[in-house]
Amino acid sequence: MSPLYPPQQTCFSLGCTNMKKLMRAEQRPAILYTLDRGPIATYSVHLKCDACHVGFHHHYLIDYKVPAHDRKRTYYAHVLDVLHVGSHQYVDIAVVRMWRTLNLVSWTSMSNCAPFYNVSLSKDAVPPPDFPFKFGLSGDHIWSGVVQLSLIKDLQLRGQVLEIKHGGDHRDRFTAPIRARNLRIHLYGQEELHHYCTKCTVLHNNNNNNGAPDRKFSVVITDGVTVGHPCCGIHNCHEPLANNCDRFCTDHLLTHLHICAIVNCERSVTPLTRTCNDPTHQAIEKAYTQCGQARFQLQERLQRAYVAVPMNSDTSDVTIADLEADDPLEEEFEVPVVVGEGSVETLIIVPCGMILARETFYGAEGVISVVEMFKRVFHDESIKPSHIFYDKNCTLSYHVRNDPYFKSIGLSVNVFHFQCKHSIEDAWCQEHCNPAHFDELQDTSGNWLFNSSITEQTNVWFGGYHSICREMLMDRYVFFLDEIILQKNRLTKEKLHAEGRRPGNWPLIE
Numbered sequence: 001m002s003p004l005y006p007p008q009q010t011c012f013s014l015g016c017t018n019m020k021k022l023m024r025a026e027q028r029p030a031i032l033y034t035l036d037r038g039p040i041a042t043y044s045v046h047l048k049c050d051a052c053h054v055g056f057h058h059h060y061l062i063d064y065k066v067p068a069h070d071r072k073r074t075y076y077a078h079v080l081d082v083l084h085v086g087s088h089q090y091v092d093i094a095v096v097r098m099w100r101t102l103n104l105v106s107w108t109s110m111s112n113c114a115p116f117y118n119v120s121l122s123k124d125a126v127p128p129p130d131f132p133f134k135f136g137l138s139g140d141h142i143w144s145g146v147v148q149l150s151l152i153k154d155l156q157l158r159g160q161v162l163e164i165k166h167g168g169d170h171r172d173r174f175t176a177p178i179r180a181r182n183l184r185i186h187l188y189g190q191e192e193l194h195h196y197c198t199k200c201t202v203l204h205n206n207n208n209n210n211g212a213p214d215r216k217f218s219v220v221i222t223d224g225v226t227v228g229h230p231c232c233g234i235h236n237c238h239e240p241l242a243n244n245c246d247r248f249c250t251d252h253l254l255t256h257l258h259i260c261a262i263v264n265c266e267r268s269v270t271p272l273t274r275t276c277n278d279p280t281h282q283a284i285e286k287a288y289t290q291c292g293q294a295r296f297q298l299q300e301r302l303q304r305a306y307v308a309v310p311m312n313s314d315t316s317d318v319t320i321a322d323l324e325a326d327d328p329l330e331e332e333f334e335v336p337v338v339v340g341e342g343s344v345e346t347l348i349i350v351p352c353g354m355i356l357a358r359e360t361f362y363g364a365e366g367v368i369s370v371v372e373m374f375k376r377v378f379h380d381e382s383i384k385p386s387h388i389f390y391d392k393n394c395t396l397s398y399h400v401r402n403d404p405y406f407k408s409i410g411l412s413v414n415v416f417h418f419q420c421k422h423s424i425e426d427a428w429c430q431e432h433c434n435p436a437h438f439d440e441l442q443d444t445s446g447n448w449l450f451n452s453s454i455t456e457q458t459n460v461w462f463g464g465y466h467s468i469c470r471e472m473l474m475d476r477y478v479f480f481l482d483e484i485i486l487q488k489n490r491l492t493k494e495k496l497h498a499e500g501r502r503p504g505n506w507p508l509i510e
Contacts, residue, residue: 003043004030004090006056007076011049013061018051029132032082035094038123039135044090058082058090062166071166073173079152085144086170088133095121096145103146103480104487107464110146111139140171143476147174150483154181175475182478190482192354192489194383194505197496199352200450201506202440216506217440219351221389221414222370223455224344224361225462227469227481231343233261236362240474247274261285345481346370348377349458351450352501353492355485360478367396375405382507387438389414389452394429410438414452461488 011018030044048055053064059080060073081093095117102108108116114137127135151162151174164173196203196216203213232239232249234256239249248256260267260276262284267276275281346369348357357377361369370390378384387410390396397411412435435441435452443449465484469477496503 003027003045004032004058004082005045006047006058006061007080009047011052011054011056013049013052013054013063016049016052016054018049022047022049022056024048024050028088030088030090031127031133031135032090032092033095033117033137034092035098035121038121038125039127040125041127041131041133042090044084044088057084059084069167072163073166075152075162077156077161079149079156083145083148085141085148089137089141091137091141091145093149096149099142100146100149100483100487103468104484104491107468109139109468110142113142114139144170144174146483147178147479150479151177151181178475178479182475182482185482186359189357189377190355190485190489192493192505193356193377194507195350195354195356195489195493195503196506197352197354197501197503199496199499199501200350200354202449217386218383218506219387219389219441219450219452220348220356220385221351221452221455222346222348222374223391223459224346225459227343227345227463227466230470231360231362238362244471244473345462346373347455347458347462348373349454351452351454352496352503353454353458354489354496354503355458358481358485367392367399370396371400371403385409387412387441389435389455393433394426397432398428410440412438412441414455 009021011022024047026046026048027043028046030042032040032042034040044058046055046057048064055062055064057073059082060075062071062073064071066072079093082090083093083096085091099108099110099113099117102113102116103110117137118135122135125135127133148162155162155177162177164177166173196218200219202217204215204217205213230241230244230246231237232241232252233247234249234252237249237252239251241248242250246253247261258268259265260269260278260281261274262276262278262281265276265278265281267278269275270277270282273282273285275285344361346359346361347355349355357373359373370392374388386408389412391413393411393413397406400406400411411433413429413433414435431437435448441449465481469480472480493503
């Protein structure tokens with residue numbers, strides 16, 4: 001195997017006049033993990049320019065004139081065929097794409113992608129006797145590869161390059177660009193925010209635009225799904241936990257850790273417990289602790305398995321008759337203990353399955369939070385939906401009855417929930433949220449034009465990431481979910497093209 005060289009052997013640092021071949025080289029042992037040949041022992045070669053003191057590595061450069069603590073790795077503008085995922089580990093780009101596909105279509109975690117490669121693709125290879133490193137990948141290597149590929153491609157689409165700090169732990173080098181992308185998607189939305197197709201949008205033409213559609217009737221559906229990420233025990237606190245075992249964020253740790261964990265109790269805790277000396281409160285804590293023991297965990301995991309490993313990642317159309325209502329007699333018993341595990345992921349989806357937005361709600365899926373999410377996501381009037389399906393629209397519609405933003409938006413409960421979960425005695429709901437009252441949702445034969453139950457199918461797919469995400473810290477958690485949605489949307493778009501649904505971005509008509 002030939003060594004891993006920089007893309008060229010002359011200096012290409014901006015402003016450097018040195019045109020000679022770079023002769024100062026450093027060679028280090030490395031392992032290249034390939035898709036078809038398994039792991040290969042090789043060497044990575046780093047070149048340095050004596051004129052500008054810039055060092056060139058396989059897929060990034062470092063300016064050594066900068067003080068050591070401020071040095072950065074600046075990636076090359078193009079995506080190379082190999083990524084550096086550890087101190088001496090390099091991975092073929094095809095392998096990284098395989099890992100990302102496993103994440104997407106089979107809910108495979110980073111830690112499980114590693115043994116998948118080590119067992120299935122290593123071809124029982126062993127390093128040469130004199131080679132200083134053993135073969136084998138870890139979950140951190142998989143995470144590093146997936147993050148790098150995603151960030152490089154994301155920045156490339158906007159004409160930018162990836163920059164990370166040079167020093168420190170390899171797994172922490174990507175924190176800053178991860179946070180930057182998380183914030184950008186939160187502010188500006190997913191790349192399919194302007195999506196339309198014939199499956200989720202009715203296009204109209206007033207014959208004043210050379211035959212091209214000039215207005216639309218679009219439908220979105222929103223719902224919440226608990227993926228299970230720990231959060232601060234203070235309701236609606238957005239600060240991340242320093243450790244997923246913590247009950248409170250650093251802002252609330254000192255002020256609340258000594259207070260009894262029972263809601264509305266302000267007494268101090270007794271030593272080595274999370275509750276005060278009230279016998280009832282201690283009994284609740286004991287019951288809660290027992291729920292974390294083996295027998296209770298096995299029962300909970302058995303129930304969770306129904307959504308933890310769905311049959312597949314497809315969100316195909318189903319009829320209302322195919323869905324089952326929850327048992328109306330089955331009620332949830334809520335123990336009033338502050339445990340800090342209550343984040344809910346709220347998705348905005350269109351009937352074709354495209355996911356337009358995701359947001360983490362801390363504590364509960366409140367109606368006011370949903371209203372704020374819609375106003376932020378659809379602040380551009382040109383893409384504001386014409387109709388919103390939401391299972392709590394009877395409450396939301398009353399809350400926004402005098403809000404000008406929602407005057408032009410129809411608000412109804414999706415067909416499945418309206419038939420199964422909403423009382424006929426609720427006059428407001430029956431009058432304002434019955435989907436049958438909106439003629440534009442049905443064709444001339446009375447058939448529903450849109451699949452308003454798409455969230456039920458999408459939540460099953462999305463809930464499959466529960467076991468993968470629950471141990472992630474907040475930055476990684478948000479990044480991973482946004483990336484999974486982005487990749488899922490691209491698969492959905494390919495499927496819509498294949499079905500002849502003519503997907504595009506409004507108002508740019510293809």
